[in-house]
Amino acid sequence: EDLARFLETLIYVGNFDKELPTPKPIVTFEVAPTGDEDPDLLIAGTKRVFKQAWSMLGA
Known part of the structure; x- marks a missing residue:
């Protein structure tokens, strides 16, 4: 969730x-x-977490 919020802030x-x-x-x-x-x-774990966080944004 922290990474998703960070990415969301970058978008914002x-x-x-x-x-x-x-x-x-x-x-x-x-x-x-x-x-x-x-x-x-x-x-591999880093990529997985990034993809999961990005998908939480609906992007």
Whole structure:
């Protein structure tokens, strides 16, 4: 829910409506494995959470 609210705020302030040098807007997140956490699983989980949050917006 926190990520969905963050994305909703980006939409509200017009972050995705700005003229950009790229075809689509870019949002980046820094994630890093801790301890013996598998980096591939971390990336897969991050993508899953992002897609779930984005779908909560109905976008």
